[in-house]
Amino acid sequence: MLILIINSGSSSLKYQVRRMHPAGSGDPGGDVLAEGTIEQIGEGDVRDHGQALDAMVEKLEDGLGRVEFDAVGHRVVHGGGRFERHQLIDEDVLRAIEDLAPLAPLHNPPNAEGIRAAARKWPGLPQVAVFDTVFHATLPEHAWRYAVPGELQEKYGLRRYGFHGSSFEYVTREAARALGTPLEEFDAVVAHVGNGASATAISGGRSVDTSMGFTPLEGLVMGTRPGDLDPGLLLFLQREGYGADRLQELLNQESGLKALAGSNDMRRIVKAAEEGNGRAQMALAVASYRLAKYIGAYHVACGGAGALVFTAGVGEHSARFRALTVDRLGMLGIRLDPAANTAADDPREACTISAADSAIPVLVVPTDEEQVIAEATAAVVSSLQ
Numbered sequence: 001m002l003i004l005i006i007n008s009g010s011s012s013l014k015y016q017v018r019r020m021h022p023a024g025s026g027d028p029g030g031d032v033l034a035e036g037t038i039e040q041i042g043e044g045d046v047r048d049h050g051q052a053l054d055a056m057v058e059k060l061e062d063g064l065g066r067v068e069f070d071a072v073g074h075r076v077v078h079g080g081g082r083f084e085r086h087q088l089i090d091e092d093v094l095r096a097i098e099d100l101a102p103l104a105p106l107h108n109p110p111n112a113e114g115i116r117a118a119a120r121k122w123p124g125l126p127q128v129a130v131f132d133t134v135f136h137a138t139l140p141e142h143a144w145r146y147a148v149p150g151e152l153q154e155k156y157g158l159r160r161y162g163f164h165g166s167s168f169e170y171v172t173r174e175a176a177r178a179l180g181t182p183l184e185e186f187d188a189v190v191a192h193v194g195n196g197a198s199a200t201a202i203s204g205g206r207s208v209d210t211s212m213g214f215t216p217l218e219g220l221v222m223g224t225r226p227g228d229l230d231p232g233l234l235l236f237l238q239r240e241g242y243g244a245d246r247l248q249e250l251l252n253q254e255s256g257l258k259a260l261a262g263s264n265d266m267r268r269i270v271k272a273a274e275e276g277n278g279r280a281q282m283a284l285a286v287a288s289y290r291l292a293k294y295i296g297a298y299h300v301a302c303g304g305a306g307a308l309v310f311t312a313g314v315g316e317h318s319a320r321f322r323a324l325t326v327d328r329l330g331m332l333g334i335r336l337d338p339a340a341n342t343a344a345d346d347p348r349e350a351c352t353i354s355a356a357d358s359a360i361p362v363l364v365v366p367t368d369e370e371q372v373i374a375e376a377t378a379a380v381v382s383s384l385q
């Protein structure tokens with residue numbers, strides 16, 4: 001089965017082509033035949049997502065010759081309360097994805113545009129929506145519920161949904177495998193730290209709490225998002241004249257590491273901090289402290305973690321950020337092996353970076369969201385046959 005995986009953003013379209021092996025072949029992930037990104041959609045020759053797909057096909061055919069996909073798997077960030085499973089897309093599902101735009105204004109609209117463009121280009125081809133929120137459908141009520149009036153919760157779906165689900169699913173599975181623990185017995189805290197960042201408490205291989213909530217704004221300090229804030233701060237700004245559109249910009253594009261350090265590129269921040277830049281040092285301290293607090297809390301949420309796992313751009317590459325975080329966990333008995341931590345820079349597979357006497361292992365696991373999207377797409381398509 002040949003699957004095209006699409007992650008469609010507002011100005012870029014990431015794609016990957018995978019050949020999936022038959023179920024039971026022992027290698028469910030399949031082979032990556034090609035991958036790439038079409039950038040600057042809307043700015044240059046590529047005017048919209050439809051033209052981005054044309055450009056993608058041109059590139060693919062240069063490399064692979066003529067390609068005929070069996071299905072397209074789309075990453076969709078917000079599935080709201082309606083989708084507890086990945087979905088074969090029809091007009092009804094697509095409209096529901098568009099209706100969730102207010103909850104993920106930067107993500108769902110371009111996700112939907114990618115779907116519409118692919119449906120126009122390949123009518124009749126199965127298109128599957130793989131939601132970031134689905135992995136967190138297992139959150140218990142005490143974790144998903146906000147303490148707000150029930151009628152508002154019901155009317156607007158005000159609850160914690162959680163995101164980065166495909167990444168957490170993949171990384172959880174790989175970490176359990178690397179440690180030789182059956183997935184159903186695996187308890188852990190997983191930190192996905194990229195430009196967007198969230199932490200998840202895993203119990204028995206399932207998500208039982210996660211730091212992003214109703215929207216991808218809650219929780220950790222991110223590249224350009226602040227994570228947790230006192231809601232009173234937003235009321236205050238509103239009274240000072242900040243409207244919803246202005247706040248959306250402030251909270252999505254102007255906050256987080258960018259606000260603290262002047263850049264959201266962790267490489268630059270670490271380098272500046274090492275050269276003695278005070279703002280960069282402060283930014284690292286704020287972000288790593290926030291993550292350490294969540295790890296402590298999620299140790300409780302999962303009833304005692306059996307492992308701590310780092311993944312995504314910063315988690316996989318920045319030994320400095322990992323060290324600053326884990327240095328705060330000494331009272332839990334969690335300790336790094338400094339040499340192993342430094343050596344784990346862009347590892348190809350799961351590796352352990354904790355000291356031999358650490359209370360629990362600390363791992364770096366390179367994430368592979370596309371693999372989970374491809375598997376989920378293949379599963380939905382197979383269930384049709």
Ligand code: ADP
Nearest residue numbers: 193194195196264265266267312313314317318
């Ligand atoms: P996204 O959330 O956009 O998928 P990624 O997971 O790709 O983001 O992570 C992007 C972040 O990873 C950026 O802050 C980038 O600076 C950081 N990063 C990538 N490589 C390195 C590195 N070698 N050292 C430190 N940070 C890195």
